[in-house]
Amino acid sequence: MARIFVPADAAARAVGADKVASEIQAQAAKRSLRVDIIRTGSRGLFWLEPMIEVETAAGRIAYGPVRPEDVSSLFDAGLLIAAAHPLRLGRPEELSYLKRQTRLTFARCGIVDPLSLEDYRTHGGYRGLQRALSLGPAGIVEEVTKSGLRGRGGAGFPTGIKWKTVADTPAERKYIVCNADEGDSGTFADRMLLEGDPFVLIEGMTIAGIAVGATKGFIYIRSEYPDAIRVTTQAIAIAREAGYLGSKLAGSSHAFDLEVRMGAGAYVCGEETALLESLEGKRGTVRAKPPLPAHKGLFAMPTVINNLISLASVPVILSEGAANYADLGMGRSRGTMPIQIAGNVRHGGLFEAAFGLTLGEIVMDIGGGAASGRHVRAVQAGGPLGAYFPPSLFDTPYDYEAFAARDGLLGHGGLVVFDDSVDMARMARFALEFCAIESCGKCTPCRIGSTRGTEVMDRVMAGHDREANLALLEDLCQTLKFGSLCALGGFTPYPVMSALKHFPEDFGRAPNRDVHAHAAAE
Amino acid sequence: MLPILHALQDEFGYVPQAALPMIAEALNVSRAEVHGVVSFYHDFRDKPAGRHVLKLCRAEACQSMHGEAMAEKLLRDIGLEWGGTTGDGRLTVEATYCLGLCASAPAAMLDGQPIGRLNQEALLDLAHDARHQQEGRR
Ligand SMILES: Cc1cc2nc3c(=O)[nH]c(=O)nc-3n(C[C@H](O)[C@H](O)[C@H](O)COP(=O)(O)O)c2cc1C
Ligand code: SF4
Ligand code: FES
Numbered sequence A: 001m002a003r004i005f006v007p008a009d010a011a012a013r014a015v016g017a018d019k020v021a022s023e024i025q026a027q028a029a030k031r032s033l034r035v036d037i038i039r040t041g042s043r044g045l046f047w048l049e050p051m052i053e054v055e056t057a058a059g060r061i062a063y064g065p066v067r068p069e070d071v072s073s074l075f076d077a078g079l080l081i082a083a084a085h086p087l088r089l090g091r092p093e094e095l096s097y098l099k100r101q102t103r104l105t106f107a108r109c110g111i112v113d114p115l116s117l118e119d120y121r122t123h124g125g126y127r128g129l130q131r132a133l134s135l136g137p138a139g140i141v142e143e144v145t146k147s148g149l150r151g152r153g154g155a156g157f158p159t160g161i162k163w164k165t166v167a168d169t170p171a172e173r174k175y176i177v178c179n180a181d182e183g184d185s186g187t188f189a190d191r192m193l194l195e196g197d198p199f200v201l202i203e204g205m206t207i208a209g210i211a212v213g214a215t216k217g218f219i220y221i222r223s224e225y226p227d228a229i230r231v232t233t234q235a236i237a238i239a240r241e242a243g244y245l246g247s248k249l250a251g252s253s254h255a256f257d258l259e260v261r262m263g264a265g266a267y268v269c270g271e272e273t274a275l276l277e278s279l280e281g282k283r284g285t286v287r288a289k290p291p292l293p294a295h296k297g298l299f300a301m302p303t304v305i306n307n308l309i310s311l312a313s314v315p316v317i318l319s320e321g322a323a324n325y326a327d328l329g330m331g332r333s334r335g336t337m338p339i340q341i342a343g344n345v346r347h348g349g350l351f352e353a354a355f356g357l358t359l360g361e362i363v364m365d366i367g368g369g370a371a372s373g374r375h376v377r378a379v380q381a382g383g384p385l386g387a388y389f390p391p392s393l394f395d396t397p398y399d400y401e402a403f404a405a406r407d408g409l410l411g412h413g414g415l416v417v418f419d420d421s422v423d424m425a426r427m428a429r430f431a432l433e434f435c436a437i438e439s440c441g442k443c444t445p446c447r448i449g450s451t452r453g454t455e456v457m458d459r460v461m462a463g464h465d466r467e468a469n470l471a472l473l474e475d476l477c478q479t480l481k482f483g484s485l486c487a488l489g490g491f492t493p494y495p496v497m498s499a500l501k502h503f504p505e506d507f508g509r510a511p512n513r514d515v516h517a518h519a520a521a522e
Numbered sequence B: 001m002l003p004i005l006h007a008l009q010d011e012f013g014y015v016p017q018a019a020l021p022m023i024a025e026a027l028n029v030s031r032a033e034v035h036g037v038v039s040f041y042h043d044f045r046d047k048p049a050g051r052h053v054l055k056l057c058r059a060e061a062c063q064s065m066h067g068e069a070m071a072e073k074l075l076r077d078i079g080l081e082w083g084g085t086t087g088d089g090r091l092t093v094e095a096t097y098c099l100g101l102c103a104s105a106p107a108a109m110l111d112g113q114p115i116g117r118l119n120q121e122a123l124l125d126l127a128h129d130a131r132h133q134q135e136g137r138r
Helices: A019-028 A068-079 A117-122 A127-149 A159-167 A188-197 A197-214 A227-243 A273-281 A306-311 A314-320 A323-328 A359-366 A400-405 A424-438 A445-461 A466-482 A487-491 A494-501 B003-011 B017-027 B031-040 B060-064 B065-077 B120-132
Strands: A002-007 A035-040 A052-056 A058-064 A089-090 A175-180 A216-221 A259-260 A303-307 A338-341 A348-355 A375-381 A413-420 B050-059 B089-094 B107-108 B113-115
Touching: A002 A019, A019 A035, A035 B031, A068 B120, A089 B065, A117 A197, A127 A159, A127 A197, A159 A197, A159 A303, A175 A273, A175 A306, A188 A197, A188 A227, A188 A306, A188 A323, A188 A375, A188 A494, A197 A216, A197 A303, A197 A314, A197 A445, A216 A227, A216 A273, A216 A400, A227 A259, A227 A487, A227 A494, A273 A303, A303 A306, A306 A314, A314 A323, A338 A359, A338 B060, A338 B107, A359 A375, A375 A494, A375 B031, A413 B060, A413 B120, A424 A445, A424 A487, A424 B060, A487 A494, A494 B089, A494 B120, B003 B017, B003 B031, B017 B031, B050 B060, B050 B120, B060 B065, B065 B089, B065 B120, B089 B120, B107 B120
Parallel strands: A002 A035, A175 A216, A175 A303, A216 A259, A338 A413, B050 B089
Antiparallel strands: A002 A052, A052 A058, A058 A089, A338 A348, A375 A413, B050 B107, B107 B113
């Protein structure tokens, strides 16, 4: 029976993948052909979704973007023998977007049936756990440290050191918490993995549990991701049933189990201590540190809280060895990063690559420039608290330190592209408004200052007393930066000040003289 | 407490005020605490929603594809503010900040189903269908 792969990723469903799947079924039935439709995650080439694949003796052949009304002509052309058709893309691995990637964390995403443990194991799954069991707790921590893995949630803290702190803190109970709150605009890596390869997270968290001596883990998923919540909950049940969770897991002497918890639409709950409060059933307000979650986290017990991508990168680090991972990258940014290219861009999607590509390569070369066909004017890197980069800074290498040196951040790996129709004063205002909407309310600058900031921006945009108001804005940003307990208030100045610095003309000031290197965006 | 609140909202479309004392009692916390939690999270409504709930993304990636202007036109056309419900009780339009569909922007979610690559016409149609479709078809 012919096997056809159709993504069930939310972003593929959002552009009609379900209808395409049912149309394939209908057309096959009409022609008395037997097909087996397998719903996978997405390969992450979103401009080609829905992208379907047909299995042949020579591997899979992709077609896309497929609309339901294309299905009949695909069958007419000979879909099941992967025949020629205007939508035929060839072997997905040969598409330059995929060929140029180094897929480690996302190795299986878009290929396997996300709920098939057999698929998971056939494609290298649970080899990391096997090696972890032979290394033992201290060996695992050492391996993760050696890999150079840094937290993919935003702060870039070395994961191995975090784990060691928890491992070294004696306690009756310890927890592993996966931060899948993924609130940054322009990011979807967590969602894709939860929907496309949930077992890799389960395996990563199990390894973390063994490493630090925790027997219970929670996956905190934002409520905006209903598909991810459903798939992950099912995957946990399947893993438990197969003996990969619970007591004496995978035939070892270790115990570990998992539970999914759903957020409730609060951006600040992505901040680790707010997330812990939320998990405890409280308002998601930020806790003062110390104590660190590693010492006193969930229910005051030592807790590893990591971003989903950090945890899901652990299985491949263990199965292939720390050196294999650490060999990739540049400077102190080791391994790969699932870069998410989003917004007004032709080739939006997930691009996992070793650190070190330049921002310009990613946006112009890989992303193909603006979807609108106009000039790229700005890129916001690292979510709503990240800076706006003009094309004149497109030579910045994708590296934690290089971005920091330019007052930017990588955050969770999101890049949002804007064309030259953008009004950067509006974007600055939005950053302040977002801070006001999402503030947990603990610090005055964040709670009140952000609202004052939007009012100041309203006056700037209306042309009232511009210079005086911009001076006020700069003052406010200083106060936010230094008077905030967490990065929601503390980093909101980055998008605001970078917009003002690089795009002064949108604020009624004279343009910068350092050419808005349109050439770079050509 | 969050799982209980989610379950209530699933059942009733909002978290009824009358349920708060019961939650407080069951969890052995004060009513003020329960109220504090309910009001903190954007998800929880204090009044019923329309039969269909359309969440429109207002975050940066969707703005870059002009989602904001499309949303404003829709709201103007059907005479709603963000968070409002049409007079016929059939449609609530809410703001959301990122649905993880940022490479298929502008994005929305209708009754939990994701929708991407919206344009003005598609968005107006979506709202129209939600208001006028025969029940049971969706
Ligand atoms: C306002 C705010 C929102 C955040 N949102 C997230 C998020 O959605 N996901 C995430 O992993 N980290 C988020 N973080 C960072 C976390 O606080 C924390 O650094 C991270 O979960 C640690 O995991 P890592 O070391 O694996 O990156 C956020 C931080 C702040 C201040
Ligand atoms: S900066 Fe804002 S979000 Fe962060 S703790 Fe203070 S009030 Fe809360
Ligand atoms: S910004 Fe709209 S879906 Fe992410």
